[in-house]
Amino acid sequence: xxxxxxxxxxxxxxxxxxxxxxxxxxxxxxxxxxxxxxxxxxxxxxxxxxxxxxxxxxxxxxxxxxxxxxxxxxxxxxxxxxxxxxxxxxxxxxxxxxxxxxxxxxxxxxxxxxxxxxxxxxxxxxxxxxxxxxxxxxxxxxxxxxxxxxxxxxxxxxxxxxxxxxxxxxxxxxxxxxxxxxxxxxxxxxxxxxxxxxxxxxxxxxxxxxxxxxxxxxxxxxxxxx
Numbered sequence: 001x002x003x004x005x006x007x008x009x010x011x012x013x014x015x016x017x018x019x020x021x022x023x024x025x026x027x028x029x030x031x032x033x034x035x036x037x038x039x040x041x042x043x044x045x046x047x048x049x050x051x052x053x054x055x056x057x058x059x060x061x062x063x064x065x066x067x068x069x070x071x072x073x074x075x076x077x078x079x080x081x082x083x084x085x086x087x088x089x090x091x092x093x094x095x096x097x098x099x100x101x102x103x104x105x106x107x108x109x110x111x112x113x114x115x116x117x118x119x120x121x122x123x124x125x126x127x128x129x130x131x132x133x134x135x136x137x138x139x140x141x142x143x144x145x146x147x148x149x150x151x152x153x154x155x156x157x158x159x160x161x162x163x164x165x166x167x168x169x170x171x172x173x174x175x176x177x178x179x180x181x182x183x184x185x186x187x188x189x190x191x192x193x194x195x196x197x198x199x200x201x202x203x204x205x206x207x208x209x210x211x212x213x214x215x216x217x218x219x220x221x222x223x224x225x226x
Contacts, residue, residue: 024062026052028076031069036116040070040124070124071132077121078139081110085146096154097212100173101200103147107177108192108199122178147173154207161208173203 030051034043045066049056063069084106091102111118125136148170154160160169176199197214204212 028072032073032117032120035120040127074121074125074136077117096150096159097204097209099150104177104200105196108196112192144170159209164207
């Protein structure tokens with residue numbers, strides 16, 4: 001008779017922690033997909049548990065409520081999008097239209113890479129309870145502040161109309177680029193940079209640089225342009 005195989009020992013210590021973190025990542029990924037397909041209100045914890053092969057009761061080992069999943073998803077999305085706020089030393093000293101154009105390219109590229117996460121985070125974050133929502137809004141202010149600084153630079157240097165209302169213009173920038181998720185199909189043959197150029201040209205000309213033309217390609221090391 002062949003010897004009976006010994007059952008594998010249950011993971012403990014660092015391995016157990018890694019397994020738990022991996023499972024938690026799988027749950028968040030599943031939540032993003034389920035929320036995207038069914039909407040936050042229409043999704044159930046059973047849907048999410050099923051997507052990762054768990055019993056519904058087992059998911060409570062990781063969370064207390066469905067809202068915990070939405071909050072984690074939104075905060076992770078913000079963490080990913082913070083990469084759009086990074087400029088190299090040369091780009092940081094470029095003219096405002098160039099900086100705005102490069103920000104929009106970075107933003108839209110991430111939208112394309114994390115389509116479901118971006119749509120869910122933007123569409124559903126207001127459903128969070130006040131404590132969670134306050135933390136999300138605090139993070140969102142960093143993005144608004146970054147674009148506002150570019151807009152103020154453009155006004156100061158004469159690239160943008162001095163009469164523009166900075167907060168309103170800031171809101172317009174984000175509303176326009178966020179709409180790309182709806183207006184650009186996931187399988188669009190047009191490059192992200194093509195959409196970005198169209199959007200930024202509309203924005204920059206509307207902000208007062210009527211003869212502005214987007215550069216042919218993204219150039220983080222572009223020289224200052226007047």
